[in-house]
Amino acid sequence: MDLDTPEAIHQFVHAFYGRLLQDPVMAPVFLETAGIDLDHHLPTIEAYWRKMLLGERGAYTRNMVAKHEAVHAKQPLEPEHFERWGDHFHATLNERFDGPYADRAHRIADRILTNLRAWLLEPQEA
Template sequence: MTKRLLDSPEAIRLLVDSFYEKIQVDPLLGPIFTDVAQVDWSHHLPKMYAFWENIILGNNAYHGHPFQPHLLVNQKHTLGVEHFERWLQLFTKTLDERFEGQTADDVRLRATQIAVVWNRKLEYLNGV
C-alpha cells in the first residue's frame, strides 16, 4: 500500500474511515461504540472529519465540545486507561499503515495528547 501525505480533506476522510473500520471490529472498543454509545455512523463520521480537519488543516470545520459525548458514554460504561490505550494503538496503526510525513507525525503526537488528557479527566471524574 502506497503511503500518502495527510494534507487534504480527502486524506483526512481516508484516515477517519480507516480508523473507524478498525474500531467497529475491535473486541474492546467496538461494543462501546455499538452497544453503549449506539453510534450512528452516518452522523458520527462527518463530525470526525470536521474534528480532524480542524486539527490538521486548521480550517475551523469543527464546532462543538468533543469531550462531552465521552462524558455521557462514561456515565453508562466507565472508560478506563485500557480504552484510551487501545484507541491510540488503533489510531497510530492507521497512521503508520497509510500516511507519511511531518503532518502524520504531528497528528500522532496530537492523538497521544488527546488520549492522555481525556483519560486523566475521566479518571478524576471517576475518583480514580
C-alpha cells in the same frame, strides 16, 4: 501520502473506524454504549481532524469532553479503552500515512488520550 487534504483525512478516518469497530472491546463502546450512527459520526470526526490539521474554521464546533463524559457515565471507560484507541489510531496512521501532518496527528492523538484519560479517570480537585 500525508494527511494534508480533506480526502486523505476522509481515508484515514474510515480506515481507523473500520479497524476500531473490528475490535471486540472497542466496538461495543461505540455502537452500543455511545450508540453512534456512523453516517453522522464519521463526518463529524473528519471535521474535527480537518480543524486540527488543516485549520478549517467552523469545521468542528462540538464539545468533545462532554461527549466522552456522557459515554463514561453510561459505561465507565477503563485504561484499556484508551490504550486500544491509541494503538488502533497510531497503527492506522503508520500503515497508510507519512509526513509532517501525519506526525502532527500522532502528537494530537497522544495529547487527546492524555487529557481525556486524566479528565475521566483521575479524581478532580475541587
